[in-house]
Amino acid sequence: MSDQLIGGGWLQAASSSDAIFTVEQFEPDHEAMFDTARRFCDEQVWPLQAEIEAKKEGVMAGLMDQASELGLTMLDIPEAYDGLELPMPVSMRVLENTAREQSMMLSLMVQNGIGSLPVVLFGNEEQKQAWLPAFASGDKRGCYCLTEPGSGSDALAAASTAVLSDDGKQWILNGTKQFITNAGFADVGFVFAKVVGDVEGATGFSCFIVPLDTAGVTLGAEEDKLGIKGSSTRQVIMDKAQIPRANVLGQIGRGHVIAFNILNNGRYKLGGTALGSAKFAFDAALEYAQQRKQFGKQIADFGMIKRKTGQMVADIFAVESGIYRAVGDMDADSQSRGNDAAAKLASMQNYAMECSILKIAGSELLAGVADESLQMFGGYGFLEEYPAAKYVRDARIARIYEGTNEINRIVMPRTLLKKISSGEIELTVVEGDESITQMKNSFAVCFNAARSHYGDSKGFDRNQEVMANLADMMTAIYLAESATLRVAQMNNTKQVHADSVALVTLQSVAKVNQLAGELADHLQVEVPP
Known part of the structure; x- marks a missing residue:
């Protein structure tokens, strides 16, 4: 199996990543599905946001019925049970496009994920026949x-x-x-x-x-x-x-096997839908900034607003790159195993670490973008009649459900340790002056030092501060490398793409250096420059 199809294989400094999946690779018929999902939410869901928030009787159920008529509740259900069984990146992108109104998005995400996939992945034939066609049609939820x-x-x-x-x-x-x-x-x-x-x-x-x-x-x-x-x-x-x-x-x-693997599905989908919500929050803020005038010009032209928008563009680009890289790898891994229920389960287990990365990265992206969106609206952002307040309120839960971000930060190093112990991955320091290689080298030194200090048993993760630093290093490396690989594959690279990669890489290097320095002091090791 190539490094690309080993979850966490990208952490090996000597690994050679093949071409990754990017959103630029979607086909026109896929784009049509995304447009259908987006128009449904823009035209049918968003105008009813007051009724949705008031929990008006029948409104959400009625919208779910409409979504089912458009095929939005059968994304991951196998064709044999009347579902679409879409490739994982396509399914993820459909859900991403439903994320303007987050209550509706969450209802759809559950129906297409933790509210149906337990039967897809673990049900016997009788259970699948009894429930999956009804889940696909929306007759059952x-x-x-x-x-x-x-x-x-x-x-x-x-x-x-x-x-x-x-x-x-x-x-x-x-x-x-x-x-x-x-x-x-x-x-x-x-x-x-x-x-x-x-x-x-x-x-x-x-x-x-x-x-x-x-x-x-x-x-x-x-x-x-x-x-x-x-x-x-x-x-x-x-x-x-x-x-x-x-x-x-x-x-x-064996309920724990179901519980934790279904959570992996929920984690990567949460990351992708949080990305979608962040894009909608950004679009609302940018539109406002281009219309709002102060001191005789659009506030979008002021330096601090430009800095905010530039940072958000770069962060969105990096997280989007990481999400679709991981989902593309999971899909390729599942396809290589036969793409049946056992294959899909094995793929999610293989990429459990990336599922946690996507959950953390997506939810924290949304938190930052929603906050900056409200700031760009100024005083009006604090009023419920403008969208920024709703984005901030809705964003807060994303760092809590599907496993808190703190729990996911513990899961990641622990999962990596299992892969190293099984011989799937080997972390070594290699020669190289590229930023990504240097970050991977720093991580390898710190992770191996943590192993030496805490051992390879269950007590490895007892120091949660160490686990958090290691997890944050992993996330920074993954996003920076994903953005870099994506731009390298683009046929029509724009300056904004190159600038985004440059900014994300610069900030990732600074973050990894800081985290590695803290770990080096604690673990008493020397990190390569």
């Missing part, structure tokens, strides 16, 4: 029930239980699930609970298909949230809820 009031990031500490009935025909579920997106209009939940007792030689954390009209299943009130107010977020409460024994998804005691 799913939700993902993992978080609980007492277990968020520590998902395996869930208190919900599942007990087999005395006659062995039913599962009896008890427990409460918290912050469940789409619960208000979902038909089924993928519920994680601990099997009590030994069933067929297995026990423990497992996943169940739970129709939400099951006796004993109730919903809490809609949460009053800071942002994404129009998305349904409710508790799912189970009190002696009985479901058929056949409703186990995957294997008893």
Whole structure:
């Protein structure tokens, strides 16, 4: 397998990256799909934002029905079950184009991801036949029930239980699930609970298909949230809820495999949709700056505003480059394995580290762009009648759900350690004066020093500050290299592209040097200049 199809292989300083996937490679028929998604959101969704935020009865459900009619709820479902089964970059770009109104975007992202893919990736044939055609058509909607009031990031500490009935025909579920997106209009939940007792030689954390009209299943009130107010977020409460024994998804005691792999899907999709929202926030601010006049000229012409717009353009370009590079690699990896459910699962496992990078990079890009967008609007940005306030409110959740950015920063070095231990990746220092090579060399020294200091066992990640520095170095390197490789492939490079790469690389080098310096002091190693 080439470096390109090994998740994290790009960290090897001696690796030679082949051509990467970029958005310039989409075909005209793909562009037509993106335009359909964007026009739907511009023409049908955005004008209803007040009704969406007020949770007016039937509005979101009606928009979801319209989205289904346009094929926007069948993006990743296999063709054998009436879905489109789009290539991963195409599916991602469709969702990106729905991101102007983030409550609607989130509802669609869940339907195309964590609210249906558990069956795609882990369901048996009977379960796939029962649910996937209905998910594709929009006749049925799913939700993902993992978080609980007492277990968020520590998902395996869930208190919900599942007990087999005395006659062995039913599962009896008890427990409460918290912050469940789409619960208000979902038909089924993928519920994680601990099997009590030994069933067929297995026990423990497992996943169940739970129709939400099951006796004993109730919903809490809609949460009053800071942002994404129009998305349904409710508790799912189970009190002696009985479901058929056949409703186990995957294997008893293997629920963690489903939970964490489905989260990988949610992470990269969150990164891509956050990118889309950042673009919409930027466009709104730029349009305002070109119309607003102070001191006799457009504020877009003032130096500080130019600096803001230039930084946002460069950041958006880099994150977009990284997102579609990773999604393109995942798709190529899946295709090379046969592109069935097992292949797609293996690909997401292979690129788990990149999924975390995309989640962090996309959500933090959106936070920065939304904030600067509001600043460019000035006092008007603080008013709800202008779009900037909504973008800021809606952006805040992106750094929390699908695994907090802090958790993802711990996941990344830990995942890399596993790949190194298995022999997939080797981090060494090589000769070279290019900026990307120098950053990779610095990372290799710091990571290997962390291994020497903390060992290769479970205690490797006990110093979270060290993990955060390593993760941030990885993200900076990945985005800078992705932007560089993208420009190298462009047929019609514009000055803005070259300038974006130059700025991103310069800032990435400075960031990596700072992080490496902090680690060098702590780990008592010398980092190459």
